[in-house]
Amino acid sequence: MSKSVKILLVTLCLIGILSLGVASAAERPFRTNWSWPTYIDPAVGSDFSSSTALVNLYDTLFYPDIKGDPQPHIAESWEVSADGLVWTIHLRQGIKFHDGTELTAEDVKFSMDRLITIGEGYAYLFKVIKSTEVLDKYTVVFHLNHPFGPFEAVMYRFYILNKDLVMANIERPGPYGDMGDYGKQYLLTHDAGSGPYMVKAFPLEEYLLMTIHPNYWIPIDPNAPDEYKMIGTCEPVTVRTAMSRRELEIADRWQPVEALDALEKINGIKIGEFDSGLSYYYMVNTKKPPTDDIHFRKAMAWALDYKTVINKVFPGSIQSRGPVNQSLPGADPTIFQYQRNLDKAMAELKQSKYYNQLDEYPVVVAFPSVPADNEKMALLFMSNMADIGIKVETLKVPWASIIEIMASEETSSHVAGVSVAPHYPEAGSLLESRYKSDSVATWEQNEWLLDSKFDAMIEDALKTVNREERFVKYSKTQQYIMDLCPTLFIFDMMAKHPYQVGYIDWPAARGEVIPVMGYNLAGRFIKVYPDKRAELLK
Amino acid sequence: MGRTIKFIAKRLAFSVFVLVGLSILIFVIARVMPGNPARMALGARAPEWVVERLREEMHLNEPLYVQYYYWAKGALHGNFGISLVTRRSVANDIKAFFPASLELALYAGIFMGIIGIVLGTISGWYANTWVDNLVRIISYMGIVTPSFVFAIFFVLIFSYVLEILPTIGRLTPGVVPPPSVTGVITFDALITGRFDVFFDALKHLLLPAISLAMGPLSQEARITRASLVDNVQKDYIASERSCGIPERTIMFKYLLKPSLIPTITIYGLDFASILGNAFLVELIFNWPGLSRYGMNAMLQKDLNAITAVVLVLGLVFIIANIVVDLTVGYLDPRIGLGTERSSE
Numbered sequence: 036m037s038k039s040v041k042i043l044l045v046t047l048c049l050i051g052i053l054s055l056g057v058a059s060a061a062e063r064p065f066r067t068n069w070s071w072p073t074y075i076d077p078a079v080g081s082d083f084s085s086s087t088a089l090v091n092l093y094d095t096l097f098y099p100d101i102k103g104d105p106q107p108h109i110a111e112s113w114e115v116s117a118d119g120l121v122w123t124i125h126l127r128q129g130i131k132f133h134d135g136t137e138l139t140a141e142d143v144k145f146s147m148d149r150l151i152t153i154g155e156g157y158a159y160l161f162k163v164i165k166s167t168e169v170l171d172k173y174t175v176v177f178h179l180n181h182p183f184g185p186f187e188a189v190m191y192r193f194y195i196l197n198k199d200l201v202m203a204n205i206e207r208p209g210p211y212g213d214m215g216d217y218g219k220q221y222l223l224t225h226d227a228g229s230g231p232y233m234v235k236a237f238p239l240e241e242y243l244l245m246t247i248h249p250n251y252w253i254p255i256d257p258n259a260p261d262e263y264k265m266i267g268t269c270e271p272v273t274v275r276t277a278m279s280r281r282e283l284e285i286a287d288r289w290q291p292v293e294a295l296d297a298l299e300k301i302n303g304i305k306i307g308e309f310d311s312g313l314s315y316y317y318m319v320n321t322k323k324p325p326t327d328d329i330h331f332r333k334a335m336a337w338a339l340d341y342k343t344v345i346n347k348v349f350p351g352s353i354q355s356r357g358p359v360n361q362s363l364p365g366a367d368p369t370i371f372q373y374q375r376n377l378d379k380a381m382a383e384l385k386q387s388k389y390y391n392q393l394d395e396y397p398v399v400v401a402f403p404s405v406p407a408d409n410e411k412m413a414l415l416f417m418s419n420m421a422d423i424g425i426k427v428e429t430l431k432v433p434w435a436s437i438i439e440i441m442a443s444e445e446t447s448s449h450v451a452g453v454s455v456a457p458h459y460p461e462a463g464s465l466l467e468s469r470y471k472s473d474s475v476a477t478w479e480q481n482e483w484l485l486d487s488k489f490d491a492m493i494e495d496a497l498k499t500v501n502r503e504e505r506f507v508k509y510s511k512t513q514q515y516i517m518d519l520c521p522t523l524f525i526f527d528m529m530a531k532h533p534y535q536v537g538y539i540d541w542p543a544a545r546g547e548v549i550p551v552m553g554y555n556l557a558g559r560f561i562k563v564y565p566d567k568r569a570e571l572l573k
Numbered sequence: 574m575g576r577t578i579k580f581i582a583k584r585l586a587f588s589v590f591v592l593v594g595l596s597i598l599i600f601v602i603a604r605v606m607p608g609n610p611a612r613m614a615l616g617a618r619a620p621e622w623v624v625e626r627l628r629e630e631m632h633l634n635e636p637l638y639v640q641y642y643y644w645a646k647g648a649l650h651g652n653f654g655i656s657l658v659t660r661r662s663v664a665n666d667i668k669a670f671f672p673a674s675l676e677l678a679l680y681a682g683i684f685m686g687i688i689g690i691v692l693g694t695i696s697g698w699y700a701n702t703w704v705d706n707l708v709r710i711i712s713y714m715g716i717v718t719p720s721f722v723f724a725i726f727f728v729l730i731f732s733y734v735l736e737i738l739p740t741i742g743r744l745t746p747g748v749v750p751p752p753s754v755t756g757v758i759t760f761d762a763l764i765t766g767r768f769d770v771f772f773d774a775l776k777h778l779l780l781p782a783i784s785l786a787m788g789p790l791s792q793e794a795r796i797t798r799a800s801l802v803d804n805v806q807k808d809y810i811a812s813e814r815s816c817g818i819p820e821r822t823i824m825f826k827y828l829l830k831p832s833l834i835p836t837i838t839i840y841g842l843d844f845a846s847i848l849g850n851a852f853l854v855e856l857i858f859n860w861p862g863l864s865r866y867g868m869n870a871m872l873q874k875d876l877n878a879i880t881a882v883v884l885v886l887g888l889v890f891i892i893a894n895i896v897v898d899l900t901v902g903y904l905d906p907r908i909g910l911g912t913e914r915s916s917e
Contacts, residue, residue: 061746064746072658079660081616081618154619154620155616155619156616158619158623159619159620210626210630220661223659223661238669239659239661239669240666240669240670240673240861240866241742241859241861242742244746264746266741266742267859268856268857268859270856272725272728272733272857273728273740273741273857273858273859276729277740279733280733282741433872435608435613435872435873435874438608438612438613438617439607439608468618477617479617479618
């Protein structure tokens with residue numbers, strides 16, 4: 036055998052070995068991709084990927100339905116005192132954590148105390164909790180500082196930990212006194228929950244792999260994923276390749292329009308669209324000239340071409356109707372919508388004190404460099420404003436710089452293009468986080484509204500325990516904001532997730548959307564059909 | 574041998590000063606960058622007292638020199654603080670991320686070395702022929718094209734169209750990694766006799782490693798070629814030819830060795846650069862490497878992680894340079910290790 040033939044044979048053997056596939060052990064794997072990192076400690080995580088992981092690993096007292104209304108979950112029943120200050124929760128009996136121990140009121144109290152002490156993640160939602168008391172093994176009482184209407188809704192973000200497991204894994208010394216590190220190092224890569232999935236492997240730098248909890252207290256459909264993997268990448272080429280090879284079941288919602296178009300052309304892949312709860316705003320600084328003038332702001336609101344935005348720049352999105360995303364309970368569907376009307380824009384502009392000095396007051400619009408479509412939006416805004424003589428300068432910056440810019444009134448730009456999601460599924464969440472005085476200097480408010488009347492209105496609404504009365508008050512605050520025109524309410528964002536329609540059944544893509552971040556990717560509601568996947572792979 | 578040890582000891586002693594200087598520089602730069610790292614880590618809605626507690630924990634309210642004192646004290650004990658992004662110790666992060674990048678750089682280095690030198694040798698040997706021109710064009714393309722473009726191109730060809738190589742991570746889902754001995758999966762797989770895992774890891778390594786190697790190997794090919802063409806005109810080669818020594822012997826015994834000196838000098842620097850510059854390729858292949866970790870640390874103003882990553886990369890550069898100097902000294906004893914002069 037000649038030398039070259041030998042080399043050829045060795046090369047062919049090597050290629051053959053390299054081509055050998057190593058099959059996944061799971062029968063019904065379910066894989067999604069995310070921007071990283073993901074925190075699975077309920078007292079730390081609060082972003083989209085962390086929220087999704089937490090929903091799968093832990094149980095909550097209440098569970099939202101597709102209207103966002105609370106349904107009994109670990110809480111079997113509950114009552115609230117007449118003054119709205121005491122919530123008594125009766126727990127379901129026989130719920131088992133992943134290690135087999137029973138979930139009791141002690142675990143609930145421990146989890147709440149831990150969350151408030153650590154103060155990170157979703158802890159800001161629970162400032163209202165004064166103390167937690169264990170009445171008996173299955174009854175827990177929350178004492179509030181003041182009445183808080185959306186109490187059940189914020190509880191969707193309260194995840195119950197296995198107290199014994201966490202206590203057994205505390206590292207001392209730590210920043211929390213006797214509690215050492217409060218189990219933070221352990222919970223970085225392990226769960227202590229009772230949810231439908233449990234952690235199997237979590238190399239922080241790569242993926243989170245969860246496996247189904249075989250003894251979950253609610254029967255799970257036999258076609259639900261037996262393994263759930265969250266992969267830390269959003270790179271479009273990687274995502275497209277993995278989707279085409281059926282190695283990814285649902286892709287992230289940040290894929291650019293071009294990538295979505297390419298994915299939709301692949302057999303068995305569809306774009307699942309639903310209202311994400313996110314709204315995209317042009318937050319207008321009400322304290323800085325020339326946008327401190329209400330007529331100037333209204334002129335901008337009339338001049339913007341909303342139709343082009345929702346048809347061309349962010350296709351598939353819906354024009355916003357006021358400050359609250361319309362998918363949220365408590366959003367007022369009758370709120371006024373601006374449409375592009377240059378005559379009305381000019382009429383407003385003429386009433387502005389800056390009308391004769393437009394060249395001296397260019398409007399700076401700052402926006403995050405990602406996603407790339409933000410720039411198209413800014414250029415459209417620039418073009419639209421030029422139609423009425425307003426000069427616009429764009430400022431494209433990394434997200435970290437947006438936070439920095441918005442941190443003070445001086446550095447804050449005239450306009451900031453930012454999308455904001457509610458912290459819990461109610462209008463009050465957005466109204467509070469977007470416009471209340473204590474949210475200035477954060478990335479959620481560039482308006483610098485600092486309006487004491489609004490503060491009083493929203494505080495009163497949030498303290499109203501009766502849901503219908505509360506929603507009426509929400510409507511009034513939305514109208515109040517509209518009158519001030521501190522924001523260009525541009526569009527409610529549709530979440531567009533490419534998914535394998537050929538072999539998975541995803542309720543959210545069928546329209547059964549839960550308006551709480553993370554809940555639409557609860558694995559127990561998703562079904563995977565391996566036979567259909569095999570067909571697509573042929 | 575004694576001379577070599579003396580050389581290494583001297584260089585390592587100098588490198589301590591370099592690392593201290595580097596640590597001070599990066600420590601200051603990271604802290605004067607805009608942004609409150611504690612606020613960025615905890616999010617916009619975290620209460621002020623929580624942000625303040627984290628600032629206290631990280632000594633961020635102290636003057637810079639006091640902060641550096643605390644940091645240096647910890648670093649001397651192997652404690653580089655806690656990462657604000659991963660929330661675990663930076664030392665553990667480095668331990669987890671560095672082997673992944675090292676593995677990538679090692680395999681990229683193999684491609685760089687073998688293909689670059691072979692192409693350069695062919696090009697130099699057949700200088701000014703169509704072979705030389707072809708290699709020149711390929712090399713120029715390799716040099717001017719960023720590695721992430723190669724990465725995307727390779728993913729599209731080998732994963733999307735041909736479907737023969739994977740795109741995500743270091744191992745196929747379901748494959749249990751070997752017990753970690755070195756952290757480099759292919760090495761660990763061989764050590765523990767897990768040959769299936771070795772080949773699976775190799776399959777995952779191919780595309781990112783070749784993507785990273787394309788630029789440097791093209792550069793090495795050009796340098797090898799230039800050096801060969803330069804040396805082939807020297808008198809000693811003419812003398813060997815006149816003695817009737819076969820061309821192949823001249824090439825491999827007398828010409829290649831001295832011609833590789835500039836290539837090896839660049840090779841060492843390229844190898845070290847790969848570790849620091851691979852973030853886009855690591856992102857595309859979801860490769861859990863140090864470069865991507867460092868990039869995220871920069872974006873999130875993860876102070877401890879930034880300083881540690883820069884120090885590790887600095888250390889790699891220092892070691893790579895020492896290895897290069899030793900190799901060059903071996904290849905050309907006339908260059909030596911510079912110890913005689915200093916000892917005189």
